[in-house]
Amino acid sequence: MDKRQMIMENALTLFAREGYEGCGVMKIVTESQVTKPTLYHYFGSKEGVLRSIYEFYFSEFLNKLAADIKYQDNLMIAISEIISLYTDFAYQSPDFYWLTAHLRRGPRESESYLIVADYHMRERDILENFMKDVSSVHMNLKGMEGQLTRNLHNLISGLVEEKILTGLGNKIDDHDITLLTKQFLYGIFSL
Amino acid sequence: MDKRQMIMENALTLFAREGYEGCGVMKIVTESQVTKPTLYHYFGSKEGVLRSIYEFYFSEFLNKLAADIKYQDNLMIAISEIISLYTDFAYQSPDFYWLTAHLRRGPRESESYLIVADYHMRERDILENFMKDVSSVHMNLKGMEGQLTRNLHNLISGLVEEKILTGLGNKIDDHDITLLTKQFLYGIFSL
DNA sequence: GACAGACTATACCGTTCGGTATATAATAAT
């Protein structure tokens, strides 16, 4: 019955379903059974709501990502674990993941993009640092960390987005993760 | 000096820069140096503008995609040509490509998503048909056409989106295309 | 030169937008 939390959850659902610009403050507060001043008391603005949602959902994930992923010796395992972190995250709150997928390709001059851009740059940096660890062992990958990071990230988020879109019925299992890991490491002919 | 075309181009620029919901009809018409009734004469509604933009830019690309890509014997060449089609398309109108990347992950109940969803399903179908041709030769890929299509599409659009985002300065060249083709076919260890 | 259809300008519609001024209720500290 925490109203602040209530507002965030309902706003997230609405943002994911109707879009940030497409959903008004009034709809958020009626859905949350509060009134406008309550929302403005806790968040200051509509932007503040989105900012808080990102802070609440994404910060935790990024910290976990930064802490958990590391390359020791087995690349296959390391990649699989990264994918697992993403799929777990997406299943915890598919609405939020879908929203990030939408907003990070958002219009670069919109207010929503300015809010989320920093978070997604942090995400990218974490993945790229991992890839630098990899390339320090696999020297043939030296200098390609950027592209590898991009490719891995796109493969993962593509899988997750599809599963969310097609209804989460067919859950992502170990098989999917193994398959995607192989796709990244060995290409299609090892499938 | 074709006003209809003028409106579409300016609307595209604004949609890509400020978002579909984030940009009003009034801004479009003033930018295009026409008045509202002109826009409503040609397009009927704001939705109609977006619909026409998609029809104009995307239909042509999809037809080209469906006509040009085919698998004969050399998979490396076939994949490279698909990637080339996408990069060419994106360089022709980066604004539109960025808009598609944004809207196809859009809120599923928004009016913009309903407009664009069909186009992106057609795109997916075309790629999947190609992949079925491939799997009819490479039997070990049988039954995985969906995942392969998804992975290929995500790798390509990820490359294109990044290049658009980072400013189009470093153009996509044959080297990038070869590298991405290898990533898909053989994984990272052949890079 | 009358007339039809395509096009465009002025001015306006009701609604919703994000945000706030004011007042009151609840809570906790003194």
Added chain:
DNA sequence: ATTATTATATACCGAACGGTATAGTCTGTC
């Protein structure tokens, strides 16, 4: 009990929203 702080409600703000009714103005046809 008094007071300060936090939290919530009523009622409202000007601006912008998508869209349109009306009144033309062009252009080509007969």
